[in-house]
Amino acid sequence: MTAAGFDPVDFLTSAVRIDSTDEDVAEMRSFLVETLESRDVKVTVDDAGNTLASKGSPSEDCTRHVVLNTHIDTVPPHVPFERDGDVVRGRGSCDAKGPLAALLSAFLAVDPGDARLTLAVTPDEEVLSTGAAALDLDGDLYVVGEPTDLDVCTAAKGRFQGTLSLAGSAAHAAEPDSGVNAVAALESVLKVVREFDAHREAHPELGSATLTPTVVDGGAATNQVPAECALVVDRRSVPPETAEGFRSAFEAAVREAVPAEVGVAFALTDRPTPFLEAFATDPDHELVRTLSAAARDAGGRGGVRPFTAATEASYFAPAPTVVFGPGVLADDEGAVAHADREYVSLRDVRRAAEALTDALSSLVAEGED
Structure with a gap:
Protein backbone atom coordinates (compact mmCIF):
# COMPACT_ATOMS: atom_id res chain seq x y z
CA MET A 1 0.00 0.00 0.00
CA THR A 2 1.35 3.43 -0.94
CA ALA A 3 0.01 6.94 -0.62
CA ALA A 4 -1.96 7.81 -3.72
CA GLY A 5 -0.17 10.43 -5.77
CA PHE A 6 2.88 10.55 -3.49
CA ASP A 7 6.29 9.23 -4.51
CA PRO A 8 8.89 9.32 -1.72
CA VAL A 9 11.71 9.42 -4.27
CA ASP A 10 10.28 12.46 -6.02
CA PHE A 11 9.89 14.17 -2.64
CA LEU A 12 13.46 13.27 -1.64
CA THR A 13 15.07 14.47 -4.86
CA SER A 14 13.38 17.83 -4.42
CA ALA A 15 14.16 18.03 -0.71
CA VAL A 16 17.89 17.37 -1.08
CA ARG A 17 18.15 20.30 -3.47
CA ILE A 18 16.94 22.62 -0.69
CA ASP A 19 19.65 24.02 1.57
CA SER A 20 18.52 23.52 5.17
CA THR A 21 21.79 23.84 7.02
CA ASP A 22 22.01 25.39 10.47
CA GLU A 23 18.85 27.30 11.41
CA ASP A 24 17.87 28.16 7.83
CA VAL A 25 15.04 25.65 7.42
CA ALA A 26 12.27 27.99 6.24
CA GLU A 27 12.36 26.88 2.60
CA MET A 28 12.47 23.19 3.50
CA ARG A 29 9.65 23.59 6.02
CA SER A 30 7.53 25.41 3.44
CA PHE A 31 8.12 22.58 0.98
CA LEU A 32 7.01 20.02 3.57
CA VAL A 33 3.92 22.03 4.51
CA GLU A 34 2.95 22.50 0.85
CA THR A 35 3.39 18.77 0.23
CA LEU A 36 1.01 17.93 3.07
CA GLU A 37 -1.54 20.62 2.31
CA SER A 38 -1.68 19.60 -1.36
CA ARG A 39 -3.00 16.27 -0.10
CA ASP A 40 -5.66 17.90 2.08
CA VAL A 41 -3.76 17.38 5.32
CA LYS A 42 -4.20 20.07 7.96
CA VAL A 43 -0.77 21.32 9.06
CA THR A 44 0.35 23.58 11.87
CA VAL A 45 3.76 25.09 12.60
CA ASP A 46 4.17 25.81 16.31
CA ASP A 47 6.17 28.56 17.99
CA ALA A 48 9.27 26.33 18.10
CA GLY A 49 9.13 25.76 14.33
CA ASN A 50 7.84 22.18 14.50
CA THR A 51 5.71 20.99 11.58
CA LEU A 52 2.76 19.02 12.97
CA ALA A 53 0.03 17.01 11.27
CA SER A 54 -2.35 14.40 12.66
CA LYS A 55 -4.90 11.92 11.32
CA GLY A 56 -7.55 9.76 12.95
CA SER A 57 -9.39 10.12 16.22
CA PRO A 58 -8.82 13.03 18.62
CA SER A 59 -6.11 12.34 21.16
CA GLU A 60 -8.59 12.07 24.04
CA ASP A 61 -10.63 9.40 22.24
CA CYS A 62 -8.07 7.43 20.24
CA THR A 63 -7.33 3.78 20.89
CA ARG A 64 -3.59 4.30 20.28
CA HIS A 65 -1.46 7.30 19.38
CA VAL A 66 1.55 6.63 17.13
CA VAL A 67 4.00 9.47 16.51
CA LEU A 68 6.39 9.71 13.57
CA ASN A 69 9.28 12.10 14.13
CA THR A 70 12.37 13.27 12.28
CA HIS A 71 14.12 16.56 11.49
CA ILE A 72 14.56 18.89 8.52
CA ASP A 73 17.75 20.70 9.50
CA THR A 74 21.12 19.47 8.27
CA VAL A 75 24.73 20.11 9.23
CA PRO A 76 26.74 22.58 7.15
CA PRO A 77 28.00 22.93 4.55
CA HIS A 78 25.31 22.28 1.98
CA VAL A 79 26.34 19.55 -0.47
CA PRO A 80 24.62 19.85 -3.88
CA PHE A 81 22.17 17.25 -5.14
CA GLU A 82 23.39 14.53 -7.51
CA ARG A 83 21.67 11.41 -8.78
CA ASP A 84 23.53 8.37 -10.06
CA GLY A 85 21.07 5.61 -10.93
CA ASP A 86 19.70 4.25 -7.65
CA VAL A 87 21.78 6.61 -5.51
CA VAL A 88 21.00 10.19 -4.47
CA ARG A 89 23.89 12.21 -3.08
CA GLY A 90 23.82 15.50 -1.28
CA ARG A 91 23.39 17.03 2.15
CA GLY A 92 20.43 15.54 3.97
CA SER A 93 20.02 12.61 1.60
CA CYS A 94 20.35 10.16 4.49
CA ASP A 95 20.31 12.51 7.49
CA ALA A 96 17.45 12.86 7.53
CA LYS A 97 15.48 13.69 4.36
CA GLY A 98 15.56 10.07 3.21
CA PRO A 99 13.93 8.94 6.47
CA LEU A 100 11.53 11.91 6.24
CA ALA A 101 10.43 10.83 2.76
CA ALA A 102 9.71 7.32 4.04
CA LEU A 103 7.85 8.53 7.13
CA LEU A 104 5.82 10.98 5.07
CA SER A 105 4.85 8.27 2.60
CA ALA A 106 3.63 6.04 5.42
CA PHE A 107 1.79 8.87 7.15
CA LEU A 108 -0.11 9.71 3.96
CA ALA A 109 -0.88 6.07 3.16
CA VAL A 110 -2.15 4.76 6.49
CA ASP A 111 -5.75 5.15 7.64
CA PRO A 112 -5.50 5.14 11.45
CA GLY A 113 -9.22 4.50 11.99
CA ASP A 114 -9.96 4.90 15.70
CA ALA A 115 -6.29 5.36 16.45
CA ARG A 116 -4.28 8.56 15.94
CA LEU A 117 -1.23 9.09 13.76
CA THR A 118 0.91 12.21 14.17
CA LEU A 119 3.78 13.48 12.05
CA ALA A 120 6.08 15.78 14.03
CA VAL A 121 9.04 17.19 12.10
CA THR A 122 11.51 19.26 14.07
CA PRO A 123 14.06 21.97 13.28
CA ASP A 124 17.38 22.37 15.14
CA GLU A 125 18.03 18.66 15.78
CA GLU A 126 21.67 19.02 14.78
CA VAL A 127 22.35 21.80 17.31
CA LEU A 128 20.18 22.22 20.43
CA SER A 129 16.94 20.29 19.74
CA THR A 130 14.80 23.30 20.58
CA GLY A 131 11.99 21.93 18.44
CA ALA A 132 11.84 18.47 20.01
CA ALA A 133 12.17 19.90 23.51
CA ALA A 134 9.01 21.93 22.91
CA LEU A 135 6.89 18.96 21.75
CA ASP A 136 4.08 17.73 23.99
CA LEU A 137 2.51 14.86 22.09
CA ASP A 138 1.49 12.21 24.65
CA GLY A 139 2.14 9.41 22.16
CA ASP A 140 1.89 5.71 22.96
CA LEU A 141 4.52 4.66 20.39
CA TYR A 142 7.23 6.67 18.64
CA VAL A 143 9.20 6.04 15.44
CA VAL A 144 12.13 8.40 14.91
CA GLY A 145 13.56 8.68 11.40
CA GLU A 146 17.34 8.38 11.15
CA PRO A 147 19.67 6.39 8.86
CA THR A 148 19.68 2.86 10.33
CA ASP A 149 20.03 0.77 7.14
CA LEU A 150 16.46 -0.46 7.74
CA ASP A 151 17.40 -1.95 11.10
CA VAL A 152 15.17 -1.22 14.07
CA CYS A 153 17.21 0.57 16.71
CA THR A 154 15.85 0.23 20.22
CA ALA A 155 18.44 2.12 22.25
CA ALA A 156 21.07 4.83 22.05
CA LYS A 157 23.65 6.33 24.33
CA THR A 269 27.60 22.92 29.53
CA ASP A 270 24.83 25.48 29.70
CA ARG A 271 22.15 24.95 27.06
CA PRO A 272 18.48 25.97 26.71
CA THR A 273 17.26 22.40 26.23
CA PRO A 274 17.82 19.12 28.10
CA PHE A 275 20.78 16.99 27.08
CA LEU A 276 20.01 13.99 24.87
CA GLU A 277 20.00 11.26 27.47
CA ALA A 278 20.28 7.53 26.87
CA PHE A 279 17.11 5.55 26.14
CA ALA A 280 16.25 1.88 25.74
CA THR A 281 13.08 0.13 24.55
CA ASP A 282 12.49 -3.57 25.21
CA PRO A 283 13.68 -5.39 22.05
CA ASP A 284 10.70 -7.73 22.42
CA HIS A 285 8.12 -4.92 22.41
CA GLU A 286 5.31 -5.14 19.86
CA LEU A 287 6.57 -1.99 18.13
CA VAL A 288 10.01 -3.52 17.60
CA ARG A 289 8.75 -6.91 16.46
CA THR A 290 6.19 -5.44 14.07
CA LEU A 291 8.54 -2.98 12.37
CA SER A 292 11.40 -5.48 12.20
CA ALA A 293 9.18 -8.06 10.46
CA ALA A 294 7.85 -5.42 8.06
CA ALA A 295 11.41 -4.31 7.20
CA ARG A 296 12.38 -7.90 6.38
CA ASP A 297 9.27 -8.36 4.26
CA ALA A 298 10.17 -5.18 2.37
CA GLY A 299 13.63 -6.54 1.52
CA GLY A 300 15.72 -5.10 4.36
CA ARG A 301 17.63 -6.98 7.02
CA GLY A 302 15.29 -5.78 9.75
CA GLY A 303 17.90 -6.31 12.44
CA VAL A 304 17.34 -5.14 15.99
CA ARG A 305 20.25 -3.21 17.51
CA PRO A 306 21.27 0.02 19.24
CA PHE A 307 21.70 3.28 17.35
CA THR A 308 25.27 4.55 17.45
CA ALA A 309 24.56 8.30 17.70
CA ALA A 310 22.67 10.43 20.19
CA THR A 311 19.15 11.18 18.99
CA GLU A 312 16.02 13.14 19.85
CA ALA A 313 14.38 9.77 20.49
CA SER A 314 15.57 10.26 24.08
CA TYR A 315 12.99 13.04 24.52
CA PHE A 316 10.16 10.57 23.87
CA ALA A 317 11.27 7.82 26.26
CA PRO A 318 10.19 6.10 28.41
CA ALA A 319 7.33 5.57 25.92
CA PRO A 320 8.27 2.72 23.54
CA THR A 321 10.50 4.38 20.95
CA VAL A 322 12.54 3.10 18.01
CA VAL A 323 14.86 4.69 15.46
CA PHE A 324 14.43 3.58 11.84
CA GLY A 325 15.11 4.66 8.30
CA PRO A 326 17.03 4.23 5.05
CA GLY A 327 20.69 5.14 4.74
CA VAL A 328 23.73 4.60 6.93
CA LEU A 329 25.83 6.74 9.23
CA ALA A 330 28.98 5.16 7.79
CA ASP A 331 29.97 2.44 5.33
CA ASP A 332 33.13 0.48 4.51
CA GLU A 333 34.71 3.57 2.98
CA GLY A 334 34.08 5.84 5.96
CA ALA A 335 31.61 8.46 7.11
CA VAL A 336 28.39 8.99 5.12
CA ALA A 337 26.09 11.13 7.26
CA HIS A 338 27.58 14.61 7.91
CA ALA A 339 30.25 13.88 5.27
CA ASP A 340 30.83 15.35 1.82
CA ARG A 341 29.93 11.96 0.30
CA GLU A 342 26.51 11.71 1.96
CA TYR A 343 24.16 9.49 -0.02
CA VAL A 344 21.15 7.19 0.20
CA SER A 345 19.86 4.30 -1.88
CA LEU A 346 16.51 5.08 -3.48
CA ARG A 347 15.59 1.41 -3.33
CA ASP A 348 16.02 1.56 0.43
CA VAL A 349 13.92 4.72 0.67
CA ARG A 350 11.09 2.84 -1.04
CA ARG A 351 11.68 -0.21 1.17
CA ALA A 352 11.57 1.95 4.29
CA ALA A 353 8.32 3.56 3.15
CA GLU A 354 6.79 0.14 2.49
CA ALA A 355 7.95 -1.25 5.84
CA LEU A 356 6.65 1.75 7.77
CA THR A 357 3.32 1.66 5.99
CA ASP A 358 2.80 -2.04 6.69
CA ALA A 359 3.97 -1.77 10.31
CA LEU A 360 1.83 1.27 11.07
CA SER A 361 -1.23 -0.33 9.51
CA SER A 362 -0.77 -3.26 11.84
CA LEU A 363 0.01 -1.17 14.92
CA VAL A 364 -3.03 1.10 14.61
CA ALA A 365 -5.26 -1.93 14.01
CA GLU A 366 -3.85 -3.68 17.10
CA GLY A 367 -4.66 -0.57 19.10
CA GLU A 368 -8.33 -1.13 18.35
CA ASP A 369 -8.45 -4.59 19.88
Whole structure:
Protein backbone atom coordinates (compact mmCIF):
# COMPACT_ATOMS: atom_id res chain seq x y z
CA MET A 1 0.00 0.00 0.00
CA THR A 2 1.35 3.43 -0.94
CA ALA A 3 0.01 6.94 -0.62
CA ALA A 4 -1.96 7.81 -3.72
CA GLY A 5 -0.17 10.43 -5.77
CA PHE A 6 2.88 10.55 -3.49
CA ASP A 7 6.29 9.23 -4.51
CA PRO A 8 8.89 9.32 -1.72
CA VAL A 9 11.71 9.42 -4.27
CA ASP A 10 10.28 12.46 -6.02
CA PHE A 11 9.89 14.17 -2.64
CA LEU A 12 13.46 13.27 -1.64
CA THR A 13 15.07 14.47 -4.86
CA SER A 14 13.38 17.83 -4.42
CA ALA A 15 14.16 18.03 -0.71
CA VAL A 16 17.89 17.37 -1.08
CA ARG A 17 18.15 20.30 -3.47
CA ILE A 18 16.94 22.62 -0.69
CA ASP A 19 19.65 24.02 1.57
CA SER A 20 18.52 23.52 5.17
CA THR A 21 21.79 23.84 7.02
CA ASP A 22 22.01 25.39 10.47
CA GLU A 23 18.85 27.30 11.41
CA ASP A 24 17.87 28.16 7.83
CA VAL A 25 15.04 25.65 7.42
CA ALA A 26 12.27 27.99 6.24
CA GLU A 27 12.36 26.88 2.60
CA MET A 28 12.47 23.19 3.50
CA ARG A 29 9.65 23.59 6.02
CA SER A 30 7.53 25.41 3.44
CA PHE A 31 8.12 22.58 0.98
CA LEU A 32 7.01 20.02 3.57
CA VAL A 33 3.92 22.03 4.51
CA GLU A 34 2.95 22.50 0.85
CA THR A 35 3.39 18.77 0.23
CA LEU A 36 1.01 17.93 3.07
CA GLU A 37 -1.54 20.62 2.31
CA SER A 38 -1.68 19.60 -1.36
CA ARG A 39 -3.00 16.27 -0.10
CA ASP A 40 -5.66 17.90 2.08
CA VAL A 41 -3.76 17.38 5.32
CA LYS A 42 -4.20 20.07 7.96
CA VAL A 43 -0.77 21.32 9.06
CA THR A 44 0.35 23.58 11.87
CA VAL A 45 3.76 25.09 12.60
CA ASP A 46 4.17 25.81 16.31
CA ASP A 47 6.17 28.56 17.99
CA ALA A 48 9.27 26.33 18.10
CA GLY A 49 9.13 25.76 14.33
CA ASN A 50 7.84 22.18 14.50
CA THR A 51 5.71 20.99 11.58
CA LEU A 52 2.76 19.02 12.97
CA ALA A 53 0.03 17.01 11.27
CA SER A 54 -2.35 14.40 12.66
CA LYS A 55 -4.90 11.92 11.32
CA GLY A 56 -7.55 9.76 12.95
CA SER A 57 -9.39 10.12 16.22
CA PRO A 58 -8.82 13.03 18.62
CA SER A 59 -6.11 12.34 21.16
CA GLU A 60 -8.59 12.07 24.04
CA ASP A 61 -10.63 9.40 22.24
CA CYS A 62 -8.07 7.43 20.24
CA THR A 63 -7.33 3.78 20.89
CA ARG A 64 -3.59 4.30 20.28
CA HIS A 65 -1.46 7.30 19.38
CA VAL A 66 1.55 6.63 17.13
CA VAL A 67 4.00 9.47 16.51
CA LEU A 68 6.39 9.71 13.57
CA ASN A 69 9.28 12.10 14.13
CA THR A 70 12.37 13.27 12.28
CA HIS A 71 14.12 16.56 11.49
CA ILE A 72 14.56 18.89 8.52
CA ASP A 73 17.75 20.70 9.50
CA THR A 74 21.12 19.47 8.27
CA VAL A 75 24.73 20.11 9.23
CA PRO A 76 26.74 22.58 7.15
CA PRO A 77 28.00 22.93 4.55
CA HIS A 78 25.31 22.28 1.98
CA VAL A 79 26.34 19.55 -0.47
CA PRO A 80 24.62 19.85 -3.88
CA PHE A 81 22.17 17.25 -5.14
CA GLU A 82 23.39 14.53 -7.51
CA ARG A 83 21.67 11.41 -8.78
CA ASP A 84 23.53 8.37 -10.06
CA GLY A 85 21.07 5.61 -10.93
CA ASP A 86 19.70 4.25 -7.65
CA VAL A 87 21.78 6.61 -5.51
CA VAL A 88 21.00 10.19 -4.47
CA ARG A 89 23.89 12.21 -3.08
CA GLY A 90 23.82 15.50 -1.28
CA ARG A 91 23.39 17.03 2.15
CA GLY A 92 20.43 15.54 3.97
CA SER A 93 20.02 12.61 1.60
CA CYS A 94 20.35 10.16 4.49
CA ASP A 95 20.31 12.51 7.49
CA ALA A 96 17.45 12.86 7.53
CA LYS A 97 15.48 13.69 4.36
CA GLY A 98 15.56 10.07 3.21
CA PRO A 99 13.93 8.94 6.47
CA LEU A 100 11.53 11.91 6.24
CA ALA A 101 10.43 10.83 2.76
CA ALA A 102 9.71 7.32 4.04
CA LEU A 103 7.85 8.53 7.13
CA LEU A 104 5.82 10.98 5.07
CA SER A 105 4.85 8.27 2.60
CA ALA A 106 3.63 6.04 5.42
CA PHE A 107 1.79 8.87 7.15
CA LEU A 108 -0.11 9.71 3.96
CA ALA A 109 -0.88 6.07 3.16
CA VAL A 110 -2.15 4.76 6.49
CA ASP A 111 -5.75 5.15 7.64
CA PRO A 112 -5.50 5.14 11.45
CA GLY A 113 -9.22 4.50 11.99
CA ASP A 114 -9.96 4.90 15.70
CA ALA A 115 -6.29 5.36 16.45
CA ARG A 116 -4.28 8.56 15.94
CA LEU A 117 -1.23 9.09 13.76
CA THR A 118 0.91 12.21 14.17
CA LEU A 119 3.78 13.48 12.05
CA ALA A 120 6.08 15.78 14.03
CA VAL A 121 9.04 17.19 12.10
CA THR A 122 11.51 19.26 14.07
CA PRO A 123 14.06 21.97 13.28
CA ASP A 124 17.38 22.37 15.14
CA GLU A 125 18.03 18.66 15.78
CA GLU A 126 21.67 19.02 14.78
CA VAL A 127 22.35 21.80 17.31
CA LEU A 128 20.18 22.22 20.43
CA SER A 129 16.94 20.29 19.74
CA THR A 130 14.80 23.30 20.58
CA GLY A 131 11.99 21.93 18.44
CA ALA A 132 11.84 18.47 20.01
CA ALA A 133 12.17 19.90 23.51
CA ALA A 134 9.01 21.93 22.91
CA LEU A 135 6.89 18.96 21.75
CA ASP A 136 4.08 17.73 23.99
CA LEU A 137 2.51 14.86 22.09
CA ASP A 138 1.49 12.21 24.65
CA GLY A 139 2.14 9.41 22.16
CA ASP A 140 1.89 5.71 22.96
CA LEU A 141 4.52 4.66 20.39
CA TYR A 142 7.23 6.67 18.64
CA VAL A 143 9.20 6.04 15.44
CA VAL A 144 12.13 8.40 14.91
CA GLY A 145 13.56 8.68 11.40
CA GLU A 146 17.34 8.38 11.15
CA PRO A 147 19.67 6.39 8.86
CA THR A 148 19.68 2.86 10.33
CA ASP A 149 20.03 0.77 7.14
CA LEU A 150 16.46 -0.46 7.74
CA ASP A 151 17.40 -1.95 11.10
CA VAL A 152 15.17 -1.22 14.07
CA CYS A 153 17.21 0.57 16.71
CA THR A 154 15.85 0.23 20.22
CA ALA A 155 18.44 2.12 22.25
CA ALA A 156 21.07 4.83 22.05
CA LYS A 157 23.65 6.33 24.33
CA GLY A 158 23.13 9.82 25.65
CA ARG A 159 25.60 12.66 25.33
CA PHE A 160 26.56 15.07 28.08
CA GLN A 161 29.34 17.63 28.09
CA GLY A 162 30.82 19.59 30.94
CA THR A 163 33.81 21.59 32.12
CA LEU A 164 35.86 20.69 35.18
CA SER A 165 37.49 23.73 36.78
CA LEU A 166 40.51 23.29 39.03
CA ALA A 167 41.68 26.18 41.21
CA GLY A 168 45.10 26.52 42.80
CA SER A 169 47.29 29.51 43.60
CA ALA A 170 49.89 31.21 41.43
CA ALA A 171 53.56 31.33 42.35
CA HIS A 172 56.96 31.75 40.75
CA ALA A 173 58.00 28.58 38.93
CA ALA A 174 61.37 28.77 40.68
CA GLU A 175 59.53 28.17 43.97
CA PRO A 176 56.78 25.74 42.92
CA ASP A 177 56.00 24.58 46.45
CA SER A 178 54.92 28.12 47.36
CA GLY A 179 51.88 27.78 45.14
CA VAL A 180 49.20 25.20 44.26
CA ASN A 181 49.60 23.89 40.72
CA ALA A 182 46.19 23.45 39.10
CA VAL A 183 47.66 21.89 35.95
CA ALA A 184 49.59 19.30 37.96
CA ALA A 185 46.30 18.24 39.55
CA LEU A 186 45.24 17.02 36.10
CA GLU A 187 47.37 13.91 36.67
CA SER A 188 44.91 12.72 39.30
CA VAL A 189 41.91 13.90 37.27
CA LEU A 190 42.89 11.92 34.18
CA LYS A 191 43.22 8.80 36.32
CA VAL A 192 39.63 9.40 37.48
CA VAL A 193 38.52 9.75 33.87
CA ARG A 194 40.21 6.48 32.88
CA GLU A 195 38.77 4.53 35.80
CA PHE A 196 35.38 6.22 36.21
CA ASP A 197 33.42 3.30 34.72
CA ALA A 198 35.70 0.46 35.78
CA HIS A 199 33.23 -0.93 38.29
CA ARG A 200 30.00 0.03 36.53
CA GLU A 201 27.92 -2.60 34.78
CA ALA A 202 27.73 -2.44 30.98
CA HIS A 203 24.29 -2.02 29.47
CA PRO A 204 23.08 -5.27 27.84
CA GLU A 205 22.51 -3.53 24.48
CA LEU A 206 24.62 -0.39 24.53
CA GLY A 207 27.70 -1.70 26.29
CA SER A 208 29.75 0.53 28.55
CA ALA A 209 29.46 4.26 28.95
CA THR A 210 32.45 6.32 27.85
CA LEU A 211 34.12 9.37 29.36
CA THR A 212 36.60 11.24 27.17
CA PRO A 213 38.75 14.29 27.92
CA THR A 214 38.51 16.57 24.90
CA VAL A 215 39.77 20.13 25.57
CA VAL A 216 42.18 21.44 28.20
CA ASP A 217 43.15 25.00 29.08
CA GLY A 218 45.43 26.20 31.85
CA GLY A 219 48.26 28.46 32.84
CA ALA A 220 48.98 32.11 32.12
CA ALA A 221 52.76 32.31 31.85
CA THR A 222 55.57 29.86 31.16
CA ASN A 223 57.43 30.81 34.36
CA GLN A 224 54.46 30.74 36.72
CA VAL A 225 52.74 28.02 38.71
CA PRO A 226 49.28 27.93 37.13
CA ALA A 227 46.40 28.90 39.37
CA GLU A 228 43.66 27.65 37.08
CA CYS A 229 43.00 24.75 34.75
CA ALA A 230 39.86 23.70 32.88
CA LEU A 231 39.13 20.34 31.30
CA VAL A 232 36.16 19.61 29.02
CA VAL A 233 34.86 16.04 29.04
CA ASP A 234 32.48 14.23 26.71
CA ARG A 235 30.17 11.67 28.30
CA ARG A 236 28.32 8.99 26.33
CA SER A 237 25.89 7.59 28.87
CA VAL A 238 23.83 4.42 29.20
CA PRO A 239 20.59 3.96 31.15
CA PRO A 240 19.76 4.70 33.90
CA GLU A 241 22.35 7.47 34.25
CA THR A 242 21.04 11.02 34.04
CA ALA A 243 22.93 14.21 33.28
CA GLU A 244 22.68 15.43 36.88
CA GLY A 245 23.60 12.01 38.23
CA PHE A 246 26.75 11.99 36.13
CA ARG A 247 27.63 15.55 37.09
CA SER A 248 27.49 14.93 40.82
CA ALA A 249 29.26 11.56 40.65
CA PHE A 250 32.12 12.85 38.52
CA GLU A 251 32.65 15.95 40.65
CA ALA A 252 32.70 13.84 43.81
CA ALA A 253 35.22 11.40 42.31
CA VAL A 254 37.54 14.23 41.30
CA ARG A 255 37.20 15.94 44.69
CA GLU A 256 38.32 12.74 46.39
CA ALA A 257 41.27 12.25 44.05
CA VAL A 258 42.97 15.65 43.91
CA PRO A 259 44.87 17.36 46.76
CA ALA A 260 42.66 19.09 49.32
CA GLU A 261 44.12 22.51 48.53
CA VAL A 262 42.89 22.34 44.91
CA GLY A 263 39.44 23.78 44.33
CA VAL A 264 37.09 21.59 42.28
CA ALA A 265 33.93 22.51 40.39
CA PHE A 266 32.23 20.62 37.56
CA ALA A 267 29.40 22.15 35.53
CA LEU A 268 27.48 20.72 32.61
CA THR A 269 27.60 22.92 29.53
CA ASP A 270 24.83 25.48 29.70
CA ARG A 271 22.15 24.95 27.06
CA PRO A 272 18.48 25.97 26.71
CA THR A 273 17.26 22.40 26.23
CA PRO A 274 17.82 19.12 28.10
CA PHE A 275 20.78 16.99 27.08
CA LEU A 276 20.01 13.99 24.87
CA GLU A 277 20.00 11.26 27.47
CA ALA A 278 20.28 7.53 26.87
CA PHE A 279 17.11 5.55 26.14
CA ALA A 280 16.25 1.88 25.74
CA THR A 281 13.08 0.13 24.55
CA ASP A 282 12.49 -3.57 25.21
CA PRO A 283 13.68 -5.39 22.05
CA ASP A 284 10.70 -7.73 22.42
CA HIS A 285 8.12 -4.92 22.41
CA GLU A 286 5.31 -5.14 19.86
CA LEU A 287 6.57 -1.99 18.13
CA VAL A 288 10.01 -3.52 17.60
CA ARG A 289 8.75 -6.91 16.46
CA THR A 290 6.19 -5.44 14.07
CA LEU A 291 8.54 -2.98 12.37
CA SER A 292 11.40 -5.48 12.20
CA ALA A 293 9.18 -8.06 10.46
CA ALA A 294 7.85 -5.42 8.06
CA ALA A 295 11.41 -4.31 7.20
CA ARG A 296 12.38 -7.90 6.38
CA ASP A 297 9.27 -8.36 4.26
CA ALA A 298 10.17 -5.18 2.37
CA GLY A 299 13.63 -6.54 1.52
CA GLY A 300 15.72 -5.10 4.36
CA ARG A 301 17.63 -6.98 7.02
CA GLY A 302 15.29 -5.78 9.75
CA GLY A 303 17.90 -6.31 12.44
CA VAL A 304 17.34 -5.14 15.99
CA ARG A 305 20.25 -3.21 17.51
CA PRO A 306 21.27 0.02 19.24
CA PHE A 307 21.70 3.28 17.35
CA THR A 308 25.27 4.55 17.45
CA ALA A 309 24.56 8.30 17.70
CA ALA A 310 22.67 10.43 20.19
CA THR A 311 19.15 11.18 18.99
CA GLU A 312 16.02 13.14 19.85
CA ALA A 313 14.38 9.77 20.49
CA SER A 314 15.57 10.26 24.08
CA TYR A 315 12.99 13.04 24.52
CA PHE A 316 10.16 10.57 23.87
CA ALA A 317 11.27 7.82 26.26
CA PRO A 318 10.19 6.10 28.41
CA ALA A 319 7.33 5.57 25.92
CA PRO A 320 8.27 2.72 23.54
CA THR A 321 10.50 4.38 20.95
CA VAL A 322 12.54 3.10 18.01
CA VAL A 323 14.86 4.69 15.46
CA PHE A 324 14.43 3.58 11.84
CA GLY A 325 15.11 4.66 8.30
CA PRO A 326 17.03 4.23 5.05
CA GLY A 327 20.69 5.14 4.74
CA VAL A 328 23.73 4.60 6.93
CA LEU A 329 25.83 6.74 9.23
CA ALA A 330 28.98 5.16 7.79
CA ASP A 331 29.97 2.44 5.33
CA ASP A 332 33.13 0.48 4.51
CA GLU A 333 34.71 3.57 2.98
CA GLY A 334 34.08 5.84 5.96
CA ALA A 335 31.61 8.46 7.11
CA VAL A 336 28.39 8.99 5.12
CA ALA A 337 26.09 11.13 7.26
CA HIS A 338 27.58 14.61 7.91
CA ALA A 339 30.25 13.88 5.27
CA ASP A 340 30.83 15.35 1.82
CA ARG A 341 29.93 11.96 0.30
CA GLU A 342 26.51 11.71 1.96
CA TYR A 343 24.16 9.49 -0.02
CA VAL A 344 21.15 7.19 0.20
CA SER A 345 19.86 4.30 -1.88
CA LEU A 346 16.51 5.08 -3.48
CA ARG A 347 15.59 1.41 -3.33
CA ASP A 348 16.02 1.56 0.43
CA VAL A 349 13.92 4.72 0.67
CA ARG A 350 11.09 2.84 -1.04
CA ARG A 351 11.68 -0.21 1.17
CA ALA A 352 11.57 1.95 4.29
CA ALA A 353 8.32 3.56 3.15
CA GLU A 354 6.79 0.14 2.49
CA ALA A 355 7.95 -1.25 5.84
CA LEU A 356 6.65 1.75 7.77
CA THR A 357 3.32 1.66 5.99
CA ASP A 358 2.80 -2.04 6.69
CA ALA A 359 3.97 -1.77 10.31
CA LEU A 360 1.83 1.27 11.07
CA SER A 361 -1.23 -0.33 9.51
CA SER A 362 -0.77 -3.26 11.84
CA LEU A 363 0.01 -1.17 14.92
CA VAL A 364 -3.03 1.10 14.61
CA ALA A 365 -5.26 -1.93 14.01
CA GLU A 366 -3.85 -3.68 17.10
CA GLY A 367 -4.66 -0.57 19.10
CA GLU A 368 -8.33 -1.13 18.35
CA ASP A 369 -8.45 -4.59 19.88
